[in-house]
Amino acid sequence: MTYARARLWTGISGVGLVVLASALALGLSWPERWLPSGADWSRDIALLALLSALFALVFLPVDVFAGLVLNRLFGVPRGGLARFGIDWLRGVLFQSLIFSVSGAALLLAGRSFGLAGALAAFALLMLVLLAAQAPIARLVGGLIPNRSGDAANWGTRRVEVVRAVDPSFTGGIVGWPGAERIVIPERWLEVLGKDGVSALIDRRRLLAARGWRAQGLGLALVWNLVGFSLAAIMPGSGVTDLPGLVTLFLWFNLWSFAGLLVLPRPSRAGVL
Secondary structure, three states, X not given: OXXXXXXXXXXXXXXXXXXXXXXXXHHOOHHHHHOOOOOOHHHHXXXXXXXXXXXXXXXXXXXXXXXXXHHHHOXXXXXXXXXXXXXXXXXXXXXXXXXXXXXXXHHHHHHHHHHHXXXXXXXXXXXXXXXXXXXXXXXXXXXXXXXOHHHHHHHHHOEEEEEOOOOOOXXXXXXXXXXXXXXXXXXXXXXXXXXXXXXXXXXXXXXXXXXXXXXXXXXXXXXXXXXXXXXXXXXOOOOOOHHHHHHHHHHHHHHHHHHHHHOHHHHHHHHO
């Protein structure tokens, strides 16, 4: 059992928890039983924030095991309990804020324009999140841009070097197609050297230049739009009150799990 495999199995366990919790909540009609219906903005926003916090607490054991226990078991340096607590709380606060604002936007669109309005708002939210990938990653993950020393040499290539708390962070490609930025971890400069990092940057630039990342983004957006549309017409779902919206989210979790089973194959083919 390696560190990477242990993290993989922890992730699989977290996915299983999402699926089981969503199926249980749907089967027992928890949103309809426990959440008030009707339109009350202050109440709905407060409940969305509370549900986001509850979601974080349910997954706290998985986070602790993956982010603290495993690191100690395998001797991966990442600070102690206090450091983990600060990082976890920062990530949860920003992620909960995104969840709450997104949920409120969908309710507003649904109450004003029905399902079509909610679907349009969902599409707009995806585009906004795509454009804001880099700042969201910095806020949630605590990424710190590094513009000094060797890192500054990559600036002319639309590359951003960041310092990450998590040693497993691999960066990626962020932003709109045609205006992508490549994010790489500072640690790679030490581990892989200039030639190794240059090769990996060239690979990511090629993915963007040939439109392959844009194709992948297009598939992801369509997949989510189809899933949202299907979830919206499932029993108990709705876009005009909080119980219906939470039920929609639960159905969408199951759709996301289906994507986790189906989409890796074309994704691997695209990587190759």
